Amino acid sequence: MSATLERALRARRDEGAKLLVPYVTGGLDEDWTQVLAAVVAAGADAVEVGIPFSDPVMDGPTIQEASTRALARGTTPASILADVRRAQVDVPVIVMTYYNLAYRMGDLRFARSLAAAGVSGAILPDLPLEESAVWEAEAAAAGVETILLAAPVTPDDRLALIAERSRGFVYGVSRMGITGERADLATSAGLMAKRLKAVTDRPVLIGFGISTPAQAVEVCMEADGVVVASALLRALLDGGGPEAAADFVGAMRAALDAG
Amino acid sequence: MTSLHPTPGMGEPSTSGRFGHFGGRFVPEALLPACLELEDAFRSAWADPAFRSELDALLRDYAGRPSPLTEARNLSRQLGVRVLLKRDELNHTGSHKINNVLGQALLAQRMGKHRLVAETGAGQHGVATATAAALFGFECIIYMGEVDTERQSLNVFRMNLLGAEVRPVSSGSRTLKDAVNEAMRDWVSSVETTHFCLGSVMGPHPYPWMVRELQRVIGDEAVVQCRALLDGGVPDVVVACVGGGSNAAGIFAGFVDTTARLVGVQPEGGAAIGRGLPGVVHGSASMLLQDEHGQVSEAHSVSAGLDYPGVGPEHAHLAAGGRAEYPSVGDAEVLEAFQLLGRTEGIIPALEPAHALAWVAREAGRAIPAGATVVVNLCGRGDKDVAHVAALLGRPTDAG
Numbered sequence: 253m254s255a256t257l258e259r260a261l262r263a264r265r266d267e268g269a270k271l272l273v274p275y276v277t278g279g280l281d282e283d284w285t286q287v288l289a290a291v292v293a294a295g296a297d298a299v300e301v302g303i304p305f306s307d308p309v310m311d312g313p314t315i316q317e318a319s320t321r322a323l324a325r326g327t328t329p330a331s332i333l334a335d336v337r338r339a340q341v342d343v344p345v346i347v348m349t350y351y352n353l354a355y356r357m358g359d360l361r362f363a364r365s366l367a368a369a370g371v372s373g374a375i376l377p378d379l380p381l382e383e384s385a386v387w388e389a390e391a392a393a394a395g396v397e398t399i400l401l402a403a404p405v406t407p408d409d410r411l412a413l414i415a416e417r418s419r420g421f422v423y424g425v426s427r428m429g430i431t432g433e434r435a436d437l438a439t440s441a442g443l444m445a446k447r448l449k450a451v452t453d454r455p456v457l458i459g460f461g462i463s464t465p466a467q468a469v470e471v472c473m474e475a476d477g478v479v480v481a482s483a484l485l486r487a488l489l490d491g492g493g494p495e496a497a498a499d500f501v502g503a504m505r506a507a508l509d510a511g
Numbered sequence: 512m513t514s515l516h517p518t519p520g521m522g523e524p525s526t527s528g529r530f531g532h533f534g535g536r537f538v539p540e541a542l543l544p545a546c547l548e549l550e551d552a553f554r555s556a557w558a559d560p561a562f563r564s565e566l567d568a569l570l571r572d573y574a575g576r577p578s579p580l581t582e583a584r585n586l587s588r589q590l591g592v593r594v595l596l597k598r599d600e601l602n603h604t605g606s607h608k609i610n611n612v613l614g615q616a617l618l619a620q621r622m623g624k625h626r627l628v629a630e631t632g633a634g635q636h637g638v639a640t641a642t643a644a645a646l647f648g649f650e651c652i653i654y655m656g657e658v659d660t661e662r663q664s665l666n667v668f669r670m671n672l673l674g675a676e677v678r679p680v681s682s683g684s685r686t687l688k689d690a691v692n693e694a695m696r697d698w699v700s701s702v703e704t705t706h707f708c709l710g711s712v713m714g715p716h717p718y719p720w721m722v723r724e725l726q727r728v729i730g731d732e733a734v735v736q737c738r739a740l741l742d743g744g745v746p747d748v749v750v751a752c753v754g755g756g757s758n759a760a761g762i763f764a765g766f767v768d769t770t771a772r773l774v775g776v777q778p779e780g781g782a783a784i785g786r787g788l789p790g791v792v793h794g795s796a797s798m799l800l801q802d803e804h805g806q807v808s809e810a811h812s813v814s815a816g817l818d819y820p821g822v823g824p825e826h827a828h829l830a831a832g833g834r835a836e837y838p839s840v841g842d843a844e845v846l847e848a849f850q851l852l853g854r855t856e857g858i859i860p861a862l863e864p865a866h867a868l869a870w871v872a873r874e875a876g877r878a879i880p881a882g883a884t885v886v887v888n889l890c891g892r893g894d895k896d897v898a899h900v901a902a903l904l905g906r907p908t909d910a911g
């Protein structure tokens with residue numbers, strides 16, 4: 253049960269693959285689990301499922317819009333987890349949400365509900381090292397790997413600590429800022445990856461603003477992989493369904509495989 | 512001298528920024544170094560006599576402190592309790608918000624930041640921040656919910672006159688909560704050059720502690736003024752309105768180690784203490800209006816400054832320990848109290864402190880025994896609310 257995510261990602265990396273992890277807001281539309289299936293078929297190595305929160309302070313307009321839409325459909329943490337369980341996704345599933353949803357349910361209960369739905373990892377961006385120890389322990393007890401985030405302003409000593417405590421992979425934030433599509437790749441993205449690679453053997457994935465196959469390829473000159481969220485969600489919000497998601501992820505997969 | 516209280520006082524929070532179970536630093540990694548830097552900067556500045564005397568001089572010569580403590584004789588006669596008004600509405604910019612902002616602006620300067628971002632509800636904190644930015648020569652961006660830019664439009668124009676850019680926020684409930692979200696999003700992107708000038712005793716550590724310390728001048732003055740007026744005594748009750756809770760924390764800090772009852776008055780539609788549950792939003796754990804899943808609820812109040820679903824963590828702690836109490840009042844009572852003070856004392860209060868007055872008016876002779884002495888923190892003046900109240904009361908303001 254334990255380290256499902258990290259084992260899977262390390263295995264893929266050992267095969268020489270660059271890791272591709274698309275993000276989908278849970279409950280976005282009626283057919284959202286078909287989107288999950290489509291991105292997996294198109295070559296995702298793991299998928300990130302966002303459980304929408306009313307006040308997503310790390311998210312830009314696209315994920316905010318997706319969150320609002322999903323919440324307006326009556327989506328709850330329980331309904332998303334039930335959908336995930338039914339969907340039988342055959343790559344590791346990671347949940348990303350904000351801490352209050354776990355806090356309200358109770359850390360251990362929340363972690364167990366993730367595990368029961370077959371979720372293997374969790375990202376809680378508003379839990380920095382100083383606040384995450386209790387959650388990390390409860391999550392580990394339930395068999396859920398907690399992925400920690402590092403930011404460009406994180407000093408070296410903190411970076412090493414984050415990499416050490418993180419499970420599954422280490423999530424490097426590409427730039428100082430919130431999620432959202434970007435025309436240009438921040439120069440901080442490559443540096444973030446390089447600094448993390450220097451302190452850890454765990455897979456290092458970079459996210460926030462990775463919008464195009466070319467950007468993904470560029471980041472992966474340093475990083476082991478990328479997390480892609482807003483640009484994919486944009487396609488879905490603009491009316492594209494599972495096929496649009498598959499096209500988007502497929503193009504990224506092809507570019508990463510071609511190097 | 513009454514330090515034998517079995518209940519919590521208002522000391523420094525723990526190293527993790529906790530007041531009992533509440534507080535903390537629930538921020539993204541990108542902001543954590545800034546929170547640590549701010550804590551260090553504040554700690555050293557607050558212990559530095561040069562910083563303190565510079566701030567004292569600003570508060571005196573620029574903001575007009577100390578604010579008087581006024582006997583409200585007519586109101587007292589009408590209510591049957593002795594009401595003393597702590598007149599922070601007389602400060603430059605019209606509210607207590609300037610106390611906090613001048614301190615944070617000095618600190619920003621010390622940290623080498625040249626851009627301030629802030630959230631605002633009623634616009635008073637935005638106006639105060641824009642004012643300090645003008646004085647210090649900082650760039651200034653104010654986030655304000657669209658609902659609030661409408662009901663407090665006068666303050667939007669004031670901020671513009673002061674050279675600040677007001678960015679209306681159209682997400683969520685389009686009020687204070689969403690303005691905080693947007694200010695935090697700005698800060699994540701700009702933290703290297705920008706200081707987040709938070710307006711209340713909320714947010715991640717060190718803000719709740721720092722803002723309370725910067726507001727404690729209200730309580731420190733009032734306790735001395737009371738002593739002079741009450742033959743060395745202390746009032747029976749100290750009352751303040753609570754949005755995030757900064758004016759309340761400031762005045763409570765002066766009286767927490769006395770026998771005075773401390774009362775923080777919340778709006779009925781935003782009574783995080785009483786109707787909320789423990790939760791984590793905007794950087795700290797506190798009491799929070801939310802649904803069963805943990806989604807934050809929208810608050811509802813006639814007063815933009817109190818229209819917030821959370822409350823500062825130290826208030827949650829004072830409530831849990833029983834040292835302070837947090838009743839609530841409804842919009843109708845507030846509108847009554849807003850008019851009452853004008854008619855009896857010739858003072859038009861802001862809608863926020865009208866909550867404190869409404870509780871006193873309701874409880875005089877009940878929860879407040881007849882003849883008791885009550886200090887009300889009159890933390891803001893009503894100019895900003897006049898047009899809004901006129902509309903609510905169905906009185907046209909442009910009839911000539």
Ligand SMILES: Cc1ncc(COP(=O)(O)O)c(C=O)c1O
Pocket residue numbers: 606607632633634635636710711712752753754755756757758759815816817861863864890891892
């Ligand atoms: C006059 C006045 N009082 C009170 C408040 C609420 O803030 P706090 O509870 O932090 O004092 C505001 C906020 O805008 C205000 O303008």
